[in-house]
Amino acid sequence: MTYNPPMTSQEPPDRAIAPQQQADDVGLDTMLRPQRLSQFTGQDRLKDNLRILIEAARARGEALDHVLFHGPPGLGKTTLAQVVANEMNANIRHTAGPAIEHSGDLAAILSNMRTGDILFIDEVHRLSRPVEEILYPAMEDFVLDLIVGKGPGAKNVRLKLPRFTVIGATTRLALMTAPLRARFGAVYRMDFYDQAAMEIIVERGARILDVPIAPEGTAEIARRARGTPRVALRLLRRVRDYAQVRSDGAIAHDTAMAALDLMEIDVLGLDDLDRRVLRAIIEKFGGGPVGLETIGASISEESDTIMDVVEPYLLQLGFLERTSRGRMATAHAYHHLGLPVPDTVRAQQPGLFASDAGK
Numbered sequence: 001m002t003y004n005p006p007m008t009s010q011e012p013p014d015r016a017i018a019p020q021q022q023a024d025d026v027g028l029d030t031m032l033r034p035q036r037l038s039q040f041t042g043q044d045r046l047k048d049n050l051r052i053l054i055e056a057a058r059a060r061g062e063a064l065d066h067v068l069f070h071g072p073p074g075l076g077k078t079t080l081a082q083v084v085a086n087e088m089n090a091n092i093r094h095t096a097g098p099a100i101e102h103s104g105d106l107a108a109i110l111s112n113m114r115t116g117d118i119l120f121i122d123e124v125h126r127l128s129r130p131v132e133e134i135l136y137p138a139m140e141d142f143v144l145d146l147i148v149g150k151g152p153g154a155k156n157v158r159l160k161l162p163r164f165t166v167i168g169a170t171t172r173l174a175l176m177t178a179p180l181r182a183r184f185g186a187v188y189r190m191d192f193y194d195q196a197a198m199e200i201i202v203e204r205g206a207r208i209l210d211v212p213i214a215p216e217g218t219a220e221i222a223r224r225a226r227g228t229p230r231v232a233l234r235l236l237r238r239v240r241d242y243a244q245v246r247s248d249g250a251i252a253h254d255t256a257m258a259a260l261d262l263m264e265i266d267v268l269g270l271d272d273l274d275r276r277v278l279r280a281i282i283e284k285f286g287g288g289p290v291g292l293e294t295i296g297a298s299i300s301e302e303s304d305t306i307m308d309v310v311e312p313y314l315l316q317l318g319f320l321e322r323t324s325r326g327r328m329a330t331a332h333a334y335h336h337l338g339l340p341v342p343d344t345v346r347a348q349q350p351g352l353f354a355s356d357a358g359k
Helices: 023-032 044-060 077-087 103-111 129-140 178-182 195-209 215-223 229-246 253-262 272-284 292-299 303-317 331-337 343-348 350-356
Strands: 067-070 092-096 118-122 143-148 155-160 165-170 186-189 320-323 326-329
Touching (some): 044 186, 103 143, 129 143, 129 178, 215 229, 215 253, 272 303, 272 326
Parallel strands (some): 067 186, 092 118, 118 165
Antiparallel strands (some): 320 326
């Protein structure tokens, strides 16, 4: 059974650009996911390393080494786990850190593993310490240590396990304990996708959904998807709906632009919440520095929402700067919003304005 993590309470439910999985993603996500490494777009260095790992394991007739994927949500960690299972012709079981509440739950899963099987653990950083203690010897020595009975009569029973593979996925590598990280023989980071890869993903999605799409429409959707395949495919579905109702069903450049503008997603993939955060820092607090609690109160949003949902992408774009005194908007943020850049900001980033000299 596939574990579908619920959307966090901090994530506004109607954000089309949210990288977390939403309720309407579940069925179509499965249909649109690539099944083989040759179908997987982007992450070229990671794929090359995985291909070597898989071919070597198959040549030796051994189970794959334990693999850990880490990086922001929506980039394809779960998809890659399924791809690896397909390439290895192995059975895969899906679970997640929050779903394994007790050590007995993990023991039940491990005792049913067969040689070469793959256990995929999403949100692996959220495993509890007692569960991790069971997982350590299972991953390292392929044994399951159980305590039978209680009190003075309790006995330690060691069961031998077949050689299997654990594939972990996490968005918060820093929250994983060092002993758990050390048990993974291959650790790969997944990065945001470039424009060319995003266009291939959108084009493939449109082909599977049987939606006519012009190259310019593909590029427009890809450009606003924040380098995240899950977001791109969600935007594609919503643009498809717009084209069906307001146009002839085909996604031309004008159709894509009109649909995305209606969703208030701009050319860099920022939505209304992103822009409200930036405008609050600039217009209400003089560009900062200002604390997250203050920003949240000024726009009636939780500070956790800003830190976990909004801030990462703004930092990636270089629109925000973290300081010891709070968050500051950069000159790039002023430019994007069409606002004049204060002299104080110009002084902090003189290289950005070198081309203005002599004007």
